[in-house]
Amino acid sequence: MKQEQGDKRQALLQAALELFTEYGFHGTPTAKIAQQAGVATGTLFHYFKTKEELINQLYLDIKEEFRERQTEGIVPELPLRVKVRRIWENMIRWFLQNPTKILFFRQFGASPYITALTKEQGMQHFKFVMELFEEGRREEIIKDMPPDMLFAIASGLIETIGMYFLKHPEQFDDERFRDMTFAIYWDCLKR
Amino acid sequence: MKQEQGDKRQALLQAALELFTEYGFHGTPTAKIAQQAGVATGTLFHYFKTKEELINQLYLDIKEEFRERQTEGIVPELPLRVKVRRIWENMIRWFLQNPTKILFFRQFGASPYITALTKEQGMQHFKFVMELFEEGRREEIIKDMPPDMLFAIASGLIETIGMYFLKHPEQFDDERFRDMTFAIYWDCLKR
Amino acid sequence: MKQEQGDKRQALLQAALELFTEYGFHGTPTAKIAQQAGVATGTLFHYFKTKEELINQLYLDIKEEFRERQTEGIVPELPLRVKVRRIWENMIRWFLQNPTKILFFRQFGASPYITALTKEQGMQHFKFVMELFEEGRREEIIKDMPPDMLFAIASGLIETIGMYFLKHPEQFDDERFRDMTFAIYWDCLKR
């Protein structure tokens, strides 16, 4: 029984994620989230002060999970291009395994419900990649451009490619397509 | 007096655009749209059967305007790279002149309010560019990849770059930055 | 063309009758009445100051038509029972030929939309029958009871029988059923 600590919280977040991506924030009443999570309506407000807090918490949780996955298998010794490729594959694979999560970002990344503070906190999760790019730039492997431009473009491109593979999952199993799309990504970044 | 034909409809669309990008669909009551457009609440429903129809109509209207601007100054004689560059600049410039319009797409492109039919109709507006890419691919100037992948990536990248310049408008006045960002775009596409 | 005088008024009343019996007063917008009558929305208000006036006018028009039909073929020489029978048949036949009209009364006879004044005016149309009953009472053919009780019961019973035949129109073609139901009616009235 003790192992159920936080179970309800987690169930609420999961239910919210599924419903939000299918029906949108407004299309998803808190009562329905609670119902799908198998708890009473009041319980949601026990774990999250408001619906907005739930939304923002969900955003941060997903970002955090994303960050953890991103750097799996990365060791310092690897050459830059290999590191970038591995991170790239980590991200795309995570997208394909968690479609609702990337859809969540696509839909709500620009939503007024997500506060500026939350977005800023979410950004913290990408320090590692930004530093990697910066290193590449110093070594004249990566294009010489403002770091935030670089980051914006790289993130946007990954998301776009992820969305594409989400529609054509079978293509990702084909190494040629993986190489082709990574080539696009890399051509963008490299000098 | 006759010049006022459609004035109210236009005013409603404009008001909706501004309010939607600031407060979201749900955060914008129809009454507020009507008020800002300077018409009665009922009038909105005279022109658009539902709020959803207004939203979808707005989407299509903007896409159409976008399409018109996109191909300005393009003549058949120009070499492919020049055509692509010109279209690219047309698009970015239009973004900078119409920030609310690109924000509208960013926020609502994935919204469940925009119907699949509307999105499909919106796609029709990009035939010209798709054919241009196809031509480039046959001439072995542009990467050999599935056309929808190419299109998805190109559109995503343009939007990303547009969003970046929206945050740093002064950089777009500097030719070096324009060249640099177009180079990124072109590196993505070219063989 | 001159023969079309009043055509629109008549068309409006007819459209209103059909729509009211199908959807109720509230379920029938004036715009729909106008549309079905083939006139502009504003035109309705040219002929009837308000929707309520249209309703009340419709009520009176139908009552008047009913009154006209009621006494067809009645001549003073006939014995009382024969007169009553003939009136009875006139009424039932009119019901069967004008189902929407009797439905209109059933549905809206007690509606707050029909003003007291209208109902009183509608009553005037039944003087003839009331006098006939009174005469029968004096001649000790008809039960000795208060005239308004008699009239209420007789009217109620006719309507009930009319509604019954409306559901089973083929039975009215069978003389035995006509006799049977008239017998019920007459048993009510006669001493």
Next chain:
Amino acid sequence: MKQEQGDKRQALLQAALELFTEYGFHGTPTAKIAQQAGVATGTLFHYFKTKEELINQLYLDIKEEFRERQTEGIVPELPLRVKVRRIWENMIRWFLQNPTKILFFRQFGASPYITALTKEQGMQHFKFVMELFEEGRREEIIKDMPPDMLFAIASGLIETIGMYFLKHPEQFDDERFRDMTFAIYWDCLKR
């Protein structure tokens, strides 16, 4: 405290009944029903999914109450005519004690708001009377006519008589009037 179970539901039905008979369905906003019942506007929709459901529930509740009252004091040993008389008086008395309830049926029995299903369910409440009539018909006490005709006429007549006494309540205290009106009813039915 537990005695308040269902109190709000009952209060809503009672308020609705009063307001509907006075102002009609359309003339009665749900907000007013809630207010008169002493509950919040949202509470109405907690107990009844829609206004229409409230209306139909009210219809069935009244029918059910009517049925319960109808057969009070009826024991099998009584002769048929006495049973019919007692039922008749039960019904008229109930009408006089519950004027809004009979008015409700008069006004809304034919309303499109009351669904066919509801009307059918309401019919179930009259099995007892229908069987009684059927028995009388077999014993050749009651006229030989189709059962639904008999039932329609008997119900219509009771309602008409009830409405009459509602307008002249003092007459019902006079035994002669009770006898007279029952005689009319019975003359209709008996052979």
Next chain:
DNA sequence: GATGAATGAGTATTCATTCAT
């Protein structure tokens, strides 16, 4: 007379949130 675009008050219903149990 006839039109139909425009009006804006009115209404059913939803839903985030509270709180007594």
Next chain:
DNA sequence: CATGAATGAATACTCATTCAT
């Protein structure tokens, strides 16, 4: 901690009526 009945502000949409043409 958990419940779910109760709340009432908020909102999309309707519709009788007006009036400039």
